[in-house]
Amino acid sequence: MNARHDEPLVSARGLTKHFGSAVAVDGVDFEIARGEAYGFLGPNGAGKTSTMRMIACMSPLSGGSLSVLGLDPASHGPEIRSRIGLVPQEDTLDLELTVLDNLLIYGRYFDLPRKVIRERAEKLLEFTQLTDRARDKVEPLSGGMKRRLTIARSLVSDPELLILDEPTTGLDPQARHLVWDRLYRLKQQGVTLIVTTHYMDEAEQLCDRLAVMDRGRFAAEGSPRDLISRYATREVLELRFGDDEPADVVGQLDGLVERTEALPDRLLLYTDDGDETLAQVHRLGMAHESALVRRSTLEDVFLHLTGRTLVD
Amino acid sequence: MTAEAIEVGREDRRHTATPRWLRSTAYWAYQYKRTWRGSLTTSFLYPVLYLAAIGLALGSLIDKHVGSVGGVHYLDFLAPGMLAATAMQVGGNEAMYPVMGAIKWLRTYFAMLATPLTVLDVLLGHLTWIALRLSMVSAIYLAVMAVFGTVHSLLAIMALPAAVLTGLAFSAPIAAFAATQTNDTGFSLIYRLGMIPLFLFSGTFFPISQLPGWLQVIARFTPLYHGVALCRGLVLDRLQLWPDLAHGAYLLALAVLGIGIALRTYRRRLIT
Numbered sequence: 001m002n003a004r005h006d007e008p009l010v011s012a013r014g015l016t017k018h019f020g021s022a023v024a025v026d027g028v029d030f031e032i033a034r035g036e037a038y039g040f041l042g043p044n045g046a047g048k049t050s051t052m053r054m055i056a057c058m059s060p061l062s063g064g065s066l067s068v069l070g071l072d073p074a075s076h077g078p079e080i081r082s083r084i085g086l087v088p089q090e091d092t093l094d095l096e097l098t099v100l101d102n103l104l105i106y107g108r109y110f111d112l113p114r115k116v117i118r119e120r121a122e123k124l125l126e127f128t129q130l131t132d133r134a135r136d137k138v139e140p141l142s143g144g145m146k147r148r149l150t151i152a153r154s155l156v157s158d159p160e161l162l163i164l165d166e167p168t169t170g171l172d173p174q175a176r177h178l179v180w181d182r183l184y185r186l187k188q189q190g191v192t193l194i195v196t197t198h199y200m201d202e203a204e205q206l207c208d209r210l211a212v213m214d215r216g217r218f219a220a221e222g223s224p225r226d227l228i229s230r231y232a233t234r235e236v237l238e239l240r241f242g243d244d245e246p247a248d249v250v251g252q253l254d255g256l257v258e259r260t261e262a263l264p265d266r267l268l269l270y271t272d273d274g275d276e277t278l279a280q281v282h283r284l285g286m287a288h289e290s291a292l293v294r295r296s297t298l299e300d301v302f303l304h305l306t307g308r309t310l311v312d
Numbered sequence: 313m314t315a316e317a318i319e320v321g322r323e324d325r326r327h328t329a330t331p332r333w334l335r336s337t338a339y340w341a342y343q344y345k346r347t348w349r350g351s352l353t354t355s356f357l358y359p360v361l362y363l364a365a366i367g368l369a370l371g372s373l374i375d376k377h378v379g380s381v382g383g384v385h386y387l388d389f390l391a392p393g394m395l396a397a398t399a400m401q402v403g404g405n406e407a408m409y410p411v412m413g414a415i416k417w418l419r420t421y422f423a424m425l426a427t428p429l430t431v432l433d434v435l436l437g438h439l440t441w442i443a444l445r446l447s448m449v450s451a452i453y454l455a456v457m458a459v460f461g462t463v464h465s466l467l468a469i470m471a472l473p474a475a476v477l478t479g480l481a482f483s484a485p486i487a488a489f490a491a492t493q494t495n496d497t498g499f500s501l502i503y504r505l506g507m508i509p510l511f512l513f514s515g516t517f518f519p520i521s522q523l524p525g526w527l528q529v530i531a532r533f534t535p536l537y538h539g540v541a542l543c544r545g546l547v548l549d550r551l552q553l554w555p556d557l558a559h560g561a562y563l564l565a566l567a568v569l570g571i572g573i574a575l576r577t578y579r580r581r582l583i584t
Binding site for chain 1: 329330332335336338339342343346418419420422423424425426427428429430583584
Protein backbone atom coordinates (compact mmCIF):
# COMPACT_ATOMS: atom_id res chain seq x y z
CA MET A 1 0.00 0.00 0.00
CA ASN A 2 1.47 3.28 -1.13
CA ALA A 3 -0.54 5.79 0.84
CA ARG A 4 0.20 6.04 4.54
CA HIS A 5 -2.85 5.62 6.69
CA ASP A 6 -2.76 9.12 8.10
CA GLU A 7 -2.48 10.69 4.64
CA PRO A 8 -5.69 11.73 2.93
CA LEU A 9 -6.83 9.20 0.34
CA VAL A 10 -7.81 11.96 -2.04
CA SER A 11 -6.46 15.47 -1.93
CA ALA A 12 -7.28 18.31 -4.33
CA ARG A 13 -5.89 21.85 -4.52
CA GLY A 14 -7.38 24.39 -6.90
CA LEU A 15 -8.87 21.53 -8.92
CA THR A 16 -10.15 22.93 -12.21
CA LYS A 17 -11.84 21.53 -15.31
CA HIS A 18 -12.63 23.43 -18.50
CA PHE A 19 -14.53 22.24 -21.54
CA GLY A 20 -13.51 24.76 -24.16
CA SER A 21 -14.48 28.08 -22.65
CA ALA A 22 -16.99 26.55 -20.23
CA VAL A 23 -15.73 26.09 -16.68
CA ALA A 24 -17.12 22.92 -15.10
CA VAL A 25 -14.99 22.87 -11.94
CA ASP A 26 -13.61 26.17 -10.79
CA GLY A 27 -10.70 25.67 -8.42
CA VAL A 28 -11.95 23.51 -5.56
CA ASP A 29 -9.96 22.25 -2.56
CA PHE A 30 -10.84 19.16 -0.57
CA GLU A 31 -9.38 16.18 1.26
CA ILE A 32 -11.01 12.83 1.78
CA ALA A 33 -9.75 10.51 4.50
CA ARG A 34 -9.45 6.72 4.34
CA GLY A 35 -12.68 5.08 5.46
CA GLU A 36 -14.72 8.22 5.04
CA ALA A 37 -18.01 8.51 3.14
CA TYR A 38 -17.90 11.79 1.27
CA GLY A 39 -20.79 13.23 -0.71
CA PHE A 40 -21.00 15.79 -3.48
CA LEU A 41 -24.36 17.55 -3.60
CA GLY A 42 -25.48 19.98 -6.22
CA PRO A 43 -27.87 20.64 -9.09
CA ASN A 44 -27.15 19.34 -12.59
CA GLY A 45 -24.22 21.18 -14.10
CA ALA A 46 -22.68 22.04 -10.73
CA GLY A 47 -19.47 20.16 -11.59
CA LYS A 48 -20.00 17.01 -9.51
CA THR A 49 -19.55 14.52 -12.32
CA SER A 50 -16.48 16.32 -13.69
CA THR A 51 -14.94 16.24 -10.23
CA MET A 52 -15.71 12.52 -9.85
CA ARG A 53 -14.29 11.69 -13.26
CA MET A 54 -11.05 13.46 -12.40
CA ILE A 55 -10.78 11.55 -9.13
CA ALA A 56 -11.43 8.32 -11.05
CA CYS A 57 -8.50 9.16 -13.36
CA MET A 58 -10.77 9.14 -16.40
CA SER A 59 -10.54 12.82 -17.14
CA PRO A 60 -7.37 14.94 -17.12
CA LEU A 61 -7.24 18.08 -14.96
CA SER A 62 -7.32 21.51 -16.61
CA GLY A 63 -5.62 23.06 -13.61
CA GLY A 64 -4.69 22.65 -9.98
CA SER A 65 -3.38 19.47 -8.41
CA LEU A 66 -4.91 16.17 -7.43
CA SER A 67 -3.56 13.20 -5.57
CA VAL A 68 -5.44 9.91 -5.33
CA LEU A 69 -4.14 7.13 -3.04
CA GLY A 70 -1.02 9.25 -2.71
CA LEU A 71 -0.36 9.09 -6.46
CA ASP A 72 -0.60 11.55 -9.35
CA PRO A 73 -3.41 10.61 -11.79
CA ALA A 74 -1.47 12.07 -14.73
CA SER A 75 1.42 9.64 -14.33
CA HIS A 76 -0.13 6.73 -12.40
CA GLY A 77 -3.62 6.41 -13.94
CA PRO A 78 -3.56 2.63 -14.48
CA GLU A 79 -2.15 1.96 -11.01
CA ILE A 80 -4.72 4.19 -9.31
CA ARG A 81 -7.57 2.75 -11.35
CA SER A 82 -6.51 -0.76 -10.40
CA ARG A 83 -7.27 0.14 -6.78
CA ILE A 84 -10.54 2.05 -7.17
CA GLY A 85 -14.03 1.11 -8.28
CA LEU A 86 -16.22 3.35 -10.40
CA VAL A 87 -20.00 3.40 -10.76
CA PRO A 88 -20.48 5.89 -13.60
CA GLN A 89 -23.61 7.98 -14.02
CA GLU A 90 -24.61 6.00 -17.12
CA ASP A 91 -24.31 2.23 -16.91
CA THR A 92 -21.66 0.74 -19.17
CA LEU A 93 -22.81 -2.86 -18.78
CA ASP A 94 -22.66 -5.22 -21.73
CA LEU A 95 -26.38 -5.74 -22.37
CA GLU A 96 -25.81 -8.77 -24.60
CA LEU A 97 -23.79 -10.73 -22.06
CA THR A 98 -25.17 -12.41 -18.96
CA VAL A 99 -25.08 -10.87 -15.50
CA LEU A 100 -22.32 -13.27 -14.44
CA ASP A 101 -20.28 -12.76 -17.62
CA ASN A 102 -20.32 -9.00 -17.04
CA LEU A 103 -18.58 -9.58 -13.73
CA LEU A 104 -16.17 -12.20 -15.08
CA ILE A 105 -14.97 -10.10 -17.99
CA TYR A 106 -14.62 -7.01 -15.83
CA GLY A 107 -12.40 -8.91 -13.42
CA ARG A 108 -10.18 -9.83 -16.37
CA TYR A 109 -9.45 -6.15 -17.00
CA PHE A 110 -7.80 -6.13 -13.58
CA ASP A 111 -5.90 -9.29 -14.47
CA LEU A 112 -7.32 -11.18 -11.53
CA PRO A 113 -7.04 -14.97 -11.65
CA ARG A 114 -10.22 -16.57 -13.00
CA LYS A 115 -10.78 -18.54 -9.80
CA VAL A 116 -10.68 -15.38 -7.70
CA ILE A 117 -13.02 -13.55 -10.05
CA ARG A 118 -15.51 -16.41 -9.97
CA GLU A 119 -15.51 -16.61 -6.18
CA ARG A 120 -15.92 -12.87 -5.81
CA ALA A 121 -18.60 -12.72 -8.50
CA GLU A 122 -20.70 -15.26 -6.62
CA LYS A 123 -20.39 -13.35 -3.36
CA LEU A 124 -21.11 -10.04 -5.03
CA LEU A 125 -24.20 -11.38 -6.77
CA GLU A 126 -25.44 -12.47 -3.38
CA PHE A 127 -24.51 -9.12 -1.88
CA THR A 128 -26.49 -7.25 -4.54
CA GLN A 129 -29.34 -9.83 -4.58
CA LEU A 130 -28.79 -10.83 -8.18
CA THR A 131 -27.90 -14.50 -7.68
CA ASP A 132 -31.17 -15.66 -9.29
CA ARG A 133 -30.42 -13.66 -12.42
CA ALA A 134 -26.77 -14.72 -12.81
CA ARG A 135 -27.38 -16.61 -16.08
CA ASP A 136 -29.80 -14.05 -17.56
CA LYS A 137 -28.88 -11.46 -20.10
CA VAL A 138 -28.57 -7.93 -18.77
CA GLU A 139 -30.81 -6.24 -21.32
CA PRO A 140 -34.23 -7.09 -19.82
CA LEU A 141 -33.24 -6.38 -16.21
CA SER A 142 -34.91 -3.50 -14.37
CA GLY A 143 -33.08 -0.22 -13.84
CA GLY A 144 -32.49 -1.07 -10.20
CA MET A 145 -30.99 -4.46 -11.04
CA LYS A 146 -28.69 -2.94 -13.65
CA ARG A 147 -27.55 -0.36 -11.15
CA ARG A 148 -26.86 -3.06 -8.56
CA LEU A 149 -24.94 -5.04 -11.16
CA THR A 150 -22.85 -1.97 -11.95
CA ILE A 151 -22.10 -1.67 -8.25
CA ALA A 152 -21.26 -5.37 -8.00
CA ARG A 153 -18.97 -5.00 -11.01
CA SER A 154 -17.16 -2.04 -9.48
CA LEU A 155 -16.41 -4.22 -6.45
CA VAL A 156 -14.91 -7.16 -8.35
CA SER A 157 -11.45 -5.64 -8.02
CA ASP A 158 -11.87 -5.28 -4.26
CA PRO A 159 -11.27 -1.50 -4.40
CA GLU A 160 -9.98 0.63 -1.54
CA LEU A 161 -12.00 3.55 -2.86
CA LEU A 162 -15.44 3.36 -4.45
CA ILE A 163 -16.68 6.28 -6.54
CA LEU A 164 -20.42 6.38 -7.25
CA ASP A 165 -21.96 8.99 -9.52
CA GLU A 166 -25.68 9.19 -8.78
CA PRO A 167 -26.04 5.52 -7.87
CA THR A 168 -29.78 5.77 -7.28
CA THR A 169 -31.07 8.35 -9.73
CA GLY A 170 -34.10 7.07 -11.59
CA LEU A 171 -34.74 4.12 -9.28
CA ASP A 172 -37.97 3.52 -7.43
CA PRO A 173 -37.88 4.00 -3.64
CA GLN A 174 -37.53 0.31 -2.88
CA ALA A 175 -34.61 -0.15 -5.27
CA ARG A 176 -33.02 3.01 -3.92
CA HIS A 177 -33.31 1.77 -0.39
CA LEU A 178 -31.54 -1.48 -1.26
CA VAL A 179 -28.66 0.37 -2.94
CA TRP A 180 -28.16 2.73 -0.02
CA ASP A 181 -28.29 -0.13 2.43
CA ARG A 182 -25.51 -1.90 0.52
CA LEU A 183 -23.42 1.27 0.43
CA TYR A 184 -23.87 1.60 4.16
CA ARG A 185 -22.57 -1.95 4.63
CA LEU A 186 -19.53 -1.24 2.46
CA LYS A 187 -18.79 1.77 4.59
CA GLN A 188 -18.98 -0.43 7.69
CA GLN A 189 -16.40 -2.71 6.06
CA GLY A 190 -14.00 0.19 5.71
CA VAL A 191 -14.38 0.99 2.01
CA THR A 192 -13.92 4.70 1.34
CA LEU A 193 -16.95 6.04 -0.53
CA ILE A 194 -17.34 9.12 -2.70
CA VAL A 195 -20.93 9.66 -3.80
CA THR A 196 -22.93 12.21 -5.73
CA THR A 197 -26.67 12.28 -5.31
CA HIS A 198 -29.84 14.30 -5.58
CA TYR A 199 -31.34 12.64 -2.53
CA MET A 200 -30.59 14.74 0.52
CA ASP A 201 -32.07 12.44 3.13
CA GLU A 202 -29.93 9.57 1.90
CA ALA A 203 -26.79 11.70 1.74
CA GLU A 204 -27.52 12.82 5.27
CA GLN A 205 -27.64 9.25 6.54
CA LEU A 206 -24.67 7.82 4.65
CA CYS A 207 -22.11 10.59 4.38
CA ASP A 208 -19.68 11.67 7.07
CA ARG A 209 -19.00 14.85 5.17
CA LEU A 210 -20.62 16.67 2.30
CA ALA A 211 -19.61 19.29 -0.21
CA VAL A 212 -22.38 21.45 -1.61
CA MET A 213 -21.38 22.39 -5.15
CA ASP A 214 -22.81 25.20 -7.20
CA ARG A 215 -21.50 26.50 -10.54
CA GLY A 216 -18.21 24.67 -10.24
CA ARG A 217 -17.39 25.83 -6.72
CA PHE A 218 -17.91 24.63 -3.17
CA ALA A 219 -20.70 26.61 -1.56
CA ALA A 220 -20.06 24.82 1.73
CA GLU A 221 -18.42 21.72 3.16
CA GLY A 222 -18.92 19.86 6.41
CA SER A 223 -20.78 17.10 8.20
CA PRO A 224 -24.56 17.02 7.57
CA ARG A 225 -25.25 18.11 11.16
CA ASP A 226 -22.67 20.82 10.91
CA LEU A 227 -24.09 22.17 7.67
CA ILE A 228 -27.62 22.24 9.03
CA SER A 229 -26.61 24.08 12.19
CA ARG A 230 -24.52 26.53 10.19
CA TYR A 231 -26.91 27.29 7.38
CA ALA A 232 -30.37 26.51 8.68
CA THR A 233 -32.38 26.95 11.85
CA ARG A 234 -33.51 24.03 13.94
CA GLU A 235 -37.01 23.90 12.46
CA VAL A 236 -38.91 25.05 9.45
CA LEU A 237 -42.52 26.17 9.17
CA GLU A 238 -43.98 25.54 5.75
CA LEU A 239 -47.06 27.52 4.79
CA ARG A 240 -49.20 26.93 1.72
CA PHE A 241 -51.71 29.40 0.42
CA GLY A 242 -54.79 28.91 -1.69
CA ASP A 243 -54.77 31.70 -4.24
CA ASP A 244 -52.03 34.06 -3.10
CA GLU A 245 -48.50 33.68 -4.42
CA PRO A 246 -46.11 33.00 -1.51
CA ALA A 247 -43.90 35.87 -2.69
CA ASP A 248 -46.78 38.34 -2.34
CA VAL A 249 -47.50 37.59 1.31
CA VAL A 250 -43.91 37.59 2.57
CA GLY A 251 -44.22 41.29 3.42
CA GLN A 252 -46.86 40.59 6.06
CA LEU A 253 -44.40 38.50 8.07
CA ASP A 254 -41.69 41.12 8.47
CA GLY A 255 -39.62 40.60 11.60
CA LEU A 256 -41.37 37.40 12.58
CA VAL A 257 -38.44 35.13 11.72
CA GLU A 258 -34.80 35.58 10.78
CA ARG A 259 -35.20 34.28 7.27
CA THR A 260 -37.92 33.28 4.86
CA GLU A 261 -37.77 31.53 1.52
CA ALA A 262 -40.60 31.94 -1.00
CA LEU A 263 -40.92 28.91 -3.28
CA PRO A 264 -43.50 28.82 -6.08
CA ASP A 265 -45.89 26.63 -4.08
CA ARG A 266 -45.05 27.38 -0.45
CA LEU A 267 -43.38 29.74 1.96
CA LEU A 268 -40.61 28.49 4.27
CA LEU A 269 -40.05 30.21 7.61
CA TYR A 270 -36.77 29.37 9.33
CA THR A 271 -37.17 29.30 13.08
CA ASP A 272 -35.91 27.56 16.19
CA ASP A 273 -39.46 26.83 17.35
CA GLY A 274 -41.89 26.02 14.59
CA ASP A 275 -44.99 25.69 16.76
CA GLU A 276 -44.37 29.04 18.38
CA THR A 277 -43.91 30.69 14.99
CA LEU A 278 -47.10 29.08 13.74
CA ALA A 279 -48.96 30.49 16.76
CA GLN A 280 -47.58 33.93 15.92
CA VAL A 281 -48.75 33.56 12.33
CA HIS A 282 -52.23 32.74 13.67
CA ARG A 283 -52.12 35.77 15.95
CA LEU A 284 -51.34 37.95 12.93
CA GLY A 285 -54.55 36.62 11.46
CA MET A 286 -52.85 35.53 8.27
CA ALA A 287 -54.96 33.21 6.15
CA HIS A 288 -53.22 30.06 4.85
CA GLU A 289 -54.39 26.79 3.44
CA SER A 290 -52.07 24.47 5.37
CA ALA A 291 -49.11 24.59 7.74
CA LEU A 292 -46.37 22.07 8.47
CA VAL A 293 -43.67 22.22 11.11
CA ARG A 294 -40.61 20.04 10.41
CA ARG A 295 -36.92 19.67 11.23
CA SER A 296 -34.47 21.46 8.98
CA THR A 297 -32.83 19.24 6.39
CA LEU A 298 -29.96 19.47 3.95
CA GLU A 299 -32.51 20.54 1.37
CA ASP A 300 -32.91 23.76 3.34
CA VAL A 301 -29.15 24.19 3.54
CA PHE A 302 -28.96 23.74 -0.17
CA LEU A 303 -31.77 26.18 -0.82
CA HIS A 304 -30.08 28.74 1.37
CA LEU A 305 -26.68 28.33 -0.26
CA THR A 306 -27.69 28.14 -3.88
CA GLY A 307 -31.12 29.75 -3.96
CA ARG A 308 -32.39 26.69 -5.77
CA THR A 309 -34.13 23.46 -4.96
CA LEU A 310 -32.10 20.41 -5.76
CA VAL A 311 -34.51 18.40 -7.87
CA ASP A 312 -36.32 20.60 -10.35
CA MET B 313 -17.94 -8.17 -0.05
CA THR B 314 -17.02 -10.48 2.74
CA ALA B 315 -13.67 -10.65 4.46
CA GLU B 316 -12.77 -14.08 3.03
CA ALA B 317 -13.31 -12.92 -0.52
CA ILE B 318 -11.00 -10.02 0.05
CA GLU B 319 -8.31 -12.28 1.50
CA VAL B 320 -8.41 -14.71 -1.41
CA GLY B 321 -7.89 -11.81 -3.79
CA ARG B 322 -4.96 -10.16 -2.06
CA GLU B 323 -2.91 -13.34 -2.06
CA ASP B 324 -3.27 -14.06 -5.76
CA ARG B 325 -3.45 -10.55 -7.05
CA ARG B 326 -0.01 -10.41 -8.69
CA HIS B 327 0.30 -14.01 -9.85
CA THR B 328 -0.61 -13.62 -13.49
CA ALA B 329 0.67 -10.76 -15.60
CA THR B 330 -1.36 -10.47 -18.79
CA PRO B 331 -0.36 -7.37 -20.80
CA ARG B 332 -3.11 -4.79 -20.44
CA TRP B 333 -3.99 -4.62 -24.13
CA LEU B 334 -4.51 -8.37 -24.22
CA ARG B 335 -7.12 -8.03 -21.46
CA SER B 336 -9.23 -5.92 -23.77
CA THR B 337 -8.79 -8.56 -26.50
CA ALA B 338 -10.26 -11.01 -23.99
CA TYR B 339 -13.47 -8.98 -23.92
CA TRP B 340 -13.97 -9.29 -27.69
CA ALA B 341 -13.25 -13.00 -27.50
CA TYR B 342 -15.87 -13.26 -24.75
CA GLN B 343 -18.39 -11.45 -26.92
CA TYR B 344 -17.58 -13.74 -29.84
CA LYS B 345 -18.50 -16.81 -27.80
CA ARG B 346 -22.14 -15.84 -28.36
CA THR B 347 -21.96 -15.75 -32.15
CA TRP B 348 -19.08 -17.98 -33.19
CA ARG B 349 -21.25 -20.68 -34.78
CA GLY B 350 -23.00 -18.39 -37.20
CA SER B 351 -19.85 -16.43 -37.84
CA LEU B 352 -17.71 -19.44 -38.67
CA THR B 353 -20.45 -20.96 -40.85
CA THR B 354 -20.52 -17.75 -42.88
CA SER B 355 -16.72 -17.74 -43.11
CA PHE B 356 -16.96 -21.21 -44.60
CA LEU B 357 -19.93 -20.69 -46.92
CA TYR B 358 -18.68 -17.44 -48.41
CA PRO B 359 -15.58 -18.91 -50.13
CA VAL B 360 -17.47 -22.06 -51.14
CA LEU B 361 -20.15 -20.01 -52.90
CA TYR B 362 -17.79 -17.57 -54.58
CA LEU B 363 -15.27 -20.16 -55.69
CA ALA B 364 -18.02 -22.45 -57.01
CA ALA B 365 -20.12 -19.83 -58.81
CA ILE B 366 -17.46 -17.51 -60.17
CA GLY B 367 -14.30 -19.56 -59.92
CA LEU B 368 -15.64 -22.85 -61.32
CA ALA B 369 -18.79 -22.02 -63.29
CA LEU B 370 -17.87 -18.66 -64.77
CA GLY B 371 -14.22 -19.71 -64.74
CA SER B 372 -14.81 -22.71 -67.04
CA LEU B 373 -16.36 -20.35 -69.60
CA ILE B 374 -13.42 -17.99 -69.33
CA ASP B 375 -10.87 -20.78 -69.55
CA LYS B 376 -12.66 -22.15 -72.63
CA HIS B 377 -12.74 -18.81 -74.46
CA VAL B 378 -9.64 -17.04 -73.19
CA GLY B 379 -7.37 -19.97 -72.39
CA SER B 380 -5.97 -18.67 -69.13
CA VAL B 381 -5.88 -15.58 -66.98
CA GLY B 382 -2.48 -14.40 -65.82
CA GLY B 383 -1.08 -17.71 -67.08
CA VAL B 384 -3.27 -19.94 -64.84
CA HIS B 385 -6.81 -21.32 -64.71
CA TYR B 386 -9.35 -18.67 -63.77
CA LEU B 387 -10.13 -20.43 -60.47
CA ASP B 388 -6.45 -20.31 -59.51
CA PHE B 389 -6.33 -16.64 -60.45
CA LEU B 390 -9.50 -15.72 -58.57
CA ALA B 391 -9.03 -17.63 -55.31
CA PRO B 392 -6.07 -15.70 -53.80
CA GLY B 393 -7.64 -12.41 -54.91
CA MET B 394 -10.87 -13.33 -53.14
CA LEU B 395 -8.86 -14.25 -50.06
CA ALA B 396 -7.47 -10.71 -49.92
CA ALA B 397 -10.83 -9.12 -50.75
CA THR B 398 -12.51 -11.10 -47.97
CA ALA B 399 -9.85 -9.94 -45.54
CA MET B 400 -10.62 -6.36 -46.58
CA GLN B 401 -14.32 -6.85 -45.91
CA VAL B 402 -13.89 -8.56 -42.56
CA GLY B 403 -11.23 -6.09 -41.48
CA GLY B 404 -13.40 -3.15 -42.50
CA ASN B 405 -16.62 -4.47 -40.97
CA GLU B 406 -15.02 -5.29 -37.65
CA ALA B 407 -13.72 -1.74 -37.37
CA MET B 408 -17.04 -0.03 -38.11
CA TYR B 409 -20.10 -0.99 -36.07
CA PRO B 410 -18.19 -2.71 -33.26
CA VAL B 411 -16.09 0.44 -32.73
CA MET B 412 -19.11 2.72 -32.84
CA GLY B 413 -20.99 0.38 -30.51
CA ALA B 414 -18.13 0.35 -28.02
CA ILE B 415 -18.29 4.15 -27.97
CA LYS B 416 -22.00 4.91 -28.32
CA TRP B 417 -24.23 1.96 -27.64
CA LEU B 418 -22.69 -0.54 -25.24
CA ARG B 419 -20.05 1.99 -24.18
CA THR B 420 -17.62 -0.87 -23.67
CA TYR B 421 -14.58 1.33 -24.20
CA PHE B 422 -15.67 3.53 -21.31
CA ALA B 423 -16.13 0.52 -19.06
CA MET B 424 -12.58 -0.55 -19.92
CA LEU B 425 -11.17 2.93 -19.30
CA ALA B 426 -12.51 2.89 -15.74
CA THR B 427 -10.14 -0.04 -15.11
CA PRO B 428 -6.33 -0.12 -15.43
CA LEU B 429 -6.62 -0.13 -19.24
CA THR B 430 -5.57 2.96 -21.21
CA VAL B 431 -6.76 4.24 -24.60
CA LEU B 432 -3.75 2.58 -26.23
CA ASP B 433 -4.67 -0.73 -24.57
CA VAL B 434 -8.27 -0.40 -25.71
CA LEU B 435 -7.21 0.30 -29.31
CA LEU B 436 -4.46 -2.30 -29.59
CA GLY B 437 -6.60 -4.89 -27.82
CA HIS B 438 -9.44 -4.38 -30.27
CA LEU B 439 -7.13 -4.48 -33.31
CA THR B 440 -5.52 -7.64 -31.92
CA TRP B 441 -8.96 -9.20 -31.76
CA ILE B 442 -9.62 -8.14 -35.36
CA ALA B 443 -6.30 -9.71 -36.35
CA LEU B 444 -7.44 -12.95 -34.68
CA ARG B 445 -10.76 -12.82 -36.54
CA LEU B 446 -8.90 -12.21 -39.79
CA SER B 447 -6.70 -15.22 -39.04
CA MET B 448 -9.74 -17.45 -38.52
CA VAL B 449 -11.48 -16.28 -41.67
CA SER B 450 -8.32 -16.50 -43.77
CA ALA B 451 -7.43 -19.95 -42.44
CA ILE B 452 -10.90 -21.22 -43.36
CA TYR B 453 -10.60 -19.57 -46.76
CA LEU B 454 -7.25 -21.23 -47.40
CA ALA B 455 -8.68 -24.58 -46.34
CA VAL B 456 -11.58 -24.20 -48.78
CA MET B 457 -9.11 -23.14 -51.47
CA ALA B 458 -7.15 -26.33 -50.80
CA VAL B 459 -10.30 -28.40 -51.23
CA PHE B 460 -10.97 -26.63 -54.54
CA GLY B 461 -7.44 -27.59 -55.57
CA THR B 462 -6.11 -24.07 -55.87
CA VAL B 463 -3.24 -24.45 -53.42
CA HIS B 464 -0.20 -25.68 -55.29
CA SER B 465 2.66 -24.76 -52.98
CA LEU B 466 3.55 -24.78 -49.33
CA LEU B 467 4.29 -21.08 -49.63
CA ALA B 468 0.52 -20.56 -49.73
CA ILE B 469 0.54 -20.82 -45.93
CA MET B 470 2.24 -17.41 -45.94
CA ALA B 471 -0.86 -15.98 -47.61
CA LEU B 472 -2.48 -16.17 -44.17
CA PRO B 473 -0.33 -13.45 -42.57
CA ALA B 474 -0.51 -11.54 -45.86
CA ALA B 475 -4.33 -11.60 -45.73
CA VAL B 476 -4.31 -10.58 -42.05
CA LEU B 477 -2.06 -7.65 -42.93
CA THR B 478 -4.38 -6.70 -45.80
CA GLY B 479 -7.33 -6.70 -43.41
CA LEU B 480 -5.51 -4.62 -40.80
CA ALA B 481 -4.52 -2.07 -43.44
CA PHE B 482 -8.26 -1.39 -43.61
CA SER B 483 -9.20 -1.93 -39.95
CA ALA B 484 -6.80 0.58 -38.44
CA PRO B 485 -7.71 3.61 -40.60
CA ILE B 486 -11.41 2.70 -40.53
CA ALA B 487 -11.34 2.40 -36.73
CA ALA B 488 -9.71 5.84 -36.67
CA PHE B 489 -12.56 7.15 -38.80
CA ALA B 490 -15.29 5.32 -36.84
CA ALA B 491 -14.14 6.97 -33.62
CA THR B 492 -14.90 10.39 -35.13
CA GLN B 493 -18.45 9.49 -36.20
CA THR B 494 -21.64 10.19 -34.28
CA ASN B 495 -23.85 8.05 -36.52
CA ASP B 496 -23.44 5.31 -39.09
CA THR B 497 -24.03 7.22 -42.34
CA GLY B 498 -20.27 7.49 -42.88
CA PHE B 499 -20.06 3.70 -42.94
CA SER B 500 -22.32 3.34 -45.96
CA LEU B 501 -20.08 5.84 -47.74
CA ILE B 502 -17.07 3.66 -46.97
CA TYR B 503 -18.90 0.69 -48.48
CA ARG B 504 -20.22 2.47 -51.55
CA LEU B 505 -17.27 4.69 -52.39
CA GLY B 506 -14.53 2.57 -50.88
CA MET B 507 -14.87 -1.14 -50.36
CA ILE B 508 -17.23 -2.05 -53.24
CA PRO B 509 -15.22 -0.24 -55.97
CA LEU B 510 -12.01 -1.72 -54.55
CA PHE B 511 -13.58 -5.17 -54.47
CA LEU B 512 -14.44 -4.86 -58.17
CA PHE B 513 -11.42 -3.01 -59.59
CA SER B 514 -8.34 -3.98 -57.56
CA GLY B 515 -7.38 -7.04 -59.55
CA THR B 516 -9.52 -9.56 -57.69
CA PHE B 517 -11.62 -10.69 -60.68
CA PHE B 518 -9.35 -9.66 -63.57
CA PRO B 519 -5.82 -8.32 -63.97
CA ILE B 520 -5.78 -4.53 -63.70
CA SER B 521 -4.07 -4.45 -67.11
CA GLN B 522 -7.64 -4.79 -68.44
CA LEU B 523 -8.41 -1.30 -67.10
CA PRO B 524 -7.84 1.93 -69.03
CA GLY B 525 -4.44 3.42 -68.28
CA TRP B 526 -5.53 6.15 -65.87
CA LEU B 527 -7.62 3.67 -63.86
CA GLN B 528 -4.63 1.34 -63.67
CA VAL B 529 -2.66 4.11 -62.02
CA ILE B 530 -5.41 4.70 -59.48
CA ALA B 531 -5.78 0.97 -58.85
CA ARG B 532 -2.08 0.67 -58.04
CA PHE B 533 -2.51 3.12 -55.20
CA THR B 534 -5.35 1.25 -53.53
CA PRO B 535 -4.52 -1.01 -50.60
CA LEU B 536 -6.55 -3.93 -51.88
CA TYR B 537 -4.49 -4.04 -55.09
CA HIS B 538 -1.39 -4.64 -52.99
CA GLY B 539 -3.12 -7.21 -50.80
CA VAL B 540 -4.40 -9.12 -53.84
CA ALA B 541 -1.01 -9.02 -55.55
CA LEU B 542 0.80 -10.23 -52.42
CA CYS B 543 -1.65 -13.09 -51.72
CA ARG B 544 -1.63 -14.12 -55.37
CA GLY B 545 2.17 -14.16 -55.53
CA LEU B 546 2.31 -16.38 -52.46
CA VAL B 547 -0.44 -18.82 -53.43
CA LEU B 548 0.74 -19.17 -57.02
CA ASP B 549 4.39 -19.36 -55.86
CA ARG B 550 5.36 -16.49 -58.13
CA LEU B 551 7.02 -14.17 -55.63
CA GLN B 552 9.17 -11.37 -56.92
CA LEU B 553 11.39 -9.97 -54.20
CA TRP B 554 11.10 -6.22 -54.67
CA PRO B 555 7.52 -5.84 -55.89
CA ASP B 556 6.22 -8.14 -53.19
CA LEU B 557 8.27 -6.45 -50.47
CA ALA B 558 6.78 -3.18 -51.67
CA HIS B 559 3.24 -4.63 -51.44
CA GLY B 560 3.90 -5.76 -47.90
CA ALA B 561 5.55 -2.49 -46.91
CA TYR B 562 2.63 -0.49 -48.32
CA LEU B 563 0.10 -2.50 -46.31
CA LEU B 564 2.20 -2.36 -43.16
CA ALA B 565 2.67 1.39 -43.51
CA LEU B 566 -1.08 1.87 -43.91
CA ALA B 567 -1.80 -0.23 -40.82
CA VAL B 568 0.79 1.60 -38.71
CA LEU B 569 -0.34 5.01 -39.94
CA GLY B 570 -3.93 4.00 -39.20
CA ILE B 571 -3.01 3.00 -35.65
CA GLY B 572 -1.28 6.36 -35.13
CA ILE B 573 -4.30 8.30 -36.34
CA ALA B 574 -6.71 6.04 -34.46
CA LEU B 575 -4.82 6.70 -31.24
CA ARG B 576 -5.48 10.41 -31.75
CA THR B 577 -9.14 10.09 -32.70
CA TYR B 578 -9.76 7.59 -29.90
CA ARG B 579 -8.15 9.92 -27.35
CA ARG B 580 -10.16 12.87 -28.57
CA ARG B 581 -13.39 10.90 -28.33
CA LEU B 582 -12.82 8.88 -25.17
CA ILE B 583 -10.86 11.21 -22.91
CA THR B 584 -12.78 14.37 -22.02
